[in-house]
Amino acid sequence: MSAPSDRDLIQRAHRGETEAFGELITRYQTNVFNVCYRILHERAEAEDLAQETFMRAHERLMTFDAERPFGPWIRRVAANVCLNHLSVRKITAELNEERDADASQKPEAVQEARERSDQIRDALASLPPHYRIVIELRHYQEMSYDEIAMELNIPLSDVKSHLFRARKLLAEKLHASD
Amino acid sequence: MHLTNHITDEQLNEYLDNEIKDPAQIELHLSSCADCAARLATLRALFSEIESLPELALSHDIAVPITRRISGLATLPRSLRLTMILQAATAIVALIFAAPFVMQLISLYASSLQVLSVADVFMRLQTQWRTWLDMLSQFQLPRIPEIPVIELSGLFIMLTVVGVSLLWLIGNGLLLRNQMK
Numbered sequence: 001m002s003a004p005s006d007r008d009l010i011q012r013a014h015r016g017e018t019e020a021f022g023e024l025i026t027r028y029q030t031n032v033f034n035v036c037y038r039i040l041h042e043r044a045e046a047e048d049l050a051q052e053t054f055m056r057a058h059e060r061l062m063t064f065d066a067e068r069p070f071g072p073w074i075r076r077v078a079a080n081v082c083l084n085h086l087s088v089r090k091i092t093a094e095l096n097e098e099r100d101a102d103a104s105q106k107p108e109a110v111q112e113a114r115e116r117s118d119q120i121r122d123a124l125a126s127l128p129p130h131y132r133i134v135i136e137l138r139h140y141q142e143m144s145y146d147e148i149a150m151e152l153n154i155p156l157s158d159v160k161s162h163l164f165r166a167r168k169l170l171a172e173k174l175h176a177s178d
Numbered sequence: 179m180h181l182t183n184h185i186t187d188e189q190l191n192e193y194l195d196n197e198i199k200d201p202a203q204i205e206l207h208l209s210s211c212a213d214c215a216a217r218l219a220t221l222r223a224l225f226s227e228i229e230s231l232p233e234l235a236l237s238h239d240i241a242v243p244i245t246r247r248i249s250g251l252a253t254l255p256r257s258l259r260l261t262m263i264l265q266a267a268t269a270i271v272a273l274i275f276a277a278p279f280v281m282q283l284i285s286l287y288a289s290s291l292q293v294l295s296v297a298d299v300f301m302r303l304q305t306q307w308r309t310w311l312d313m314l315s316q317f318q319l320p321r322i323p324e325i326p327v328i329e330l331s332g333l334f335i336m337l338t339v340v341g342v343s344l345l346w347l348i349g350n351g352l353l354l355r356n357q358m359k
Binding site for chain 2: 018019021022023025026029030031033034037038043047050051054055058116117120121124135138139140144145160163164167168170171174
């Protein structure tokens with residue numbers, strides 16, 4: 001028997017089946033956590049906000065059209081939750097990672113790729129929050145400039161300049177670490 | 179119109195984001211300008227690096243705690259639910275027993291109540307004020323009114339039980355409500 005589609009799960013969740021919503025969480029929790037982590041750069045906080053994202057999504061589920069794709073929507077909710085969180089609390093961009101644990105046991109190529117990923121994460125973490133948000137929405141959520149402007153309620157010119165400066169800073173950080 | 183100057187970094191960003199209105203012009207320039215083509219390649223590599231960032235795994239499955247929170251009361255421990263039911267039953271029984279006493283007490287106090295006019299109240303306050311002023315002029319501290327000693331009657335105990343039970347019930351209700359959120 002094939003796995004139920006997102007649409008089926010959403011319709012069942014609309015009818016109050018908590019297990020169906022649980023299945024949606026299982027499918028998208030990693031995606032949502034990574035959205036939060038890329039924006040917040042703090043594991044525990046990202047996990048808390050991933051939970052908060054699903055709670056908020058559940059509250060709004062009755063108004064969500066089951067015909068729409070669930071993935072982009074839940075990722076957008078996550079970005080909004082993180083954005084609200086950042087607006088009330090200034091966070092330090094420190095990485096709280098266990099990522100270097102047992103690094104010595106990894107094959108060389110894997111370890112190199114991992115180190116590069118860490119450098120990119122560090123570079124992202126060093127960006128101001130409003131730059132991180134536009135990078136998240138453009139590169140990971142593939143939103144257009146207009147959509148980002150609407151989502152963040154900022155002018156289109158700000159979207160362009162934030163993206164441009166964010167990428168410039170990222171390039172500088174990454175080249176410096178090469 | 180063919181671009182005579184080099185493409186700006188902003189234009190390259192917009193081009194890669196598919197946000198440029200006339201990409202043909204940019205492409206024409208890129209085909210003949212090695213410098214701009216190299217800058218585009220560098221920027222494209224940056225895009226690729228950002229987007230190739232692997233996803234991290236969660237340290238634990240968050241589906242279970244969330245569905246528990248959503249399910250609310252049904253997922254509360256059995257012992258807690260039983261305690262709540264027991265508390266509710268105790269409070270209701272105590273209320274039933276105490277009701278006749280409470281009604282009697284209310285009727286007793288209601289019959290002894292005097293309705294005072296505003297003038298009476300004012301007169302009493304004025305008299306009291308004068309008394310205090312007299313006492314002060316004689317350098318005497320005003321007398322502390324005696325606190326009536328409450329007898330620990332059956333009624334008093336019953337009222338206390340009802341009061342405490344109700345408070346307990348309301349308090350637990352609020353706690354459980356918070357847990358369900």
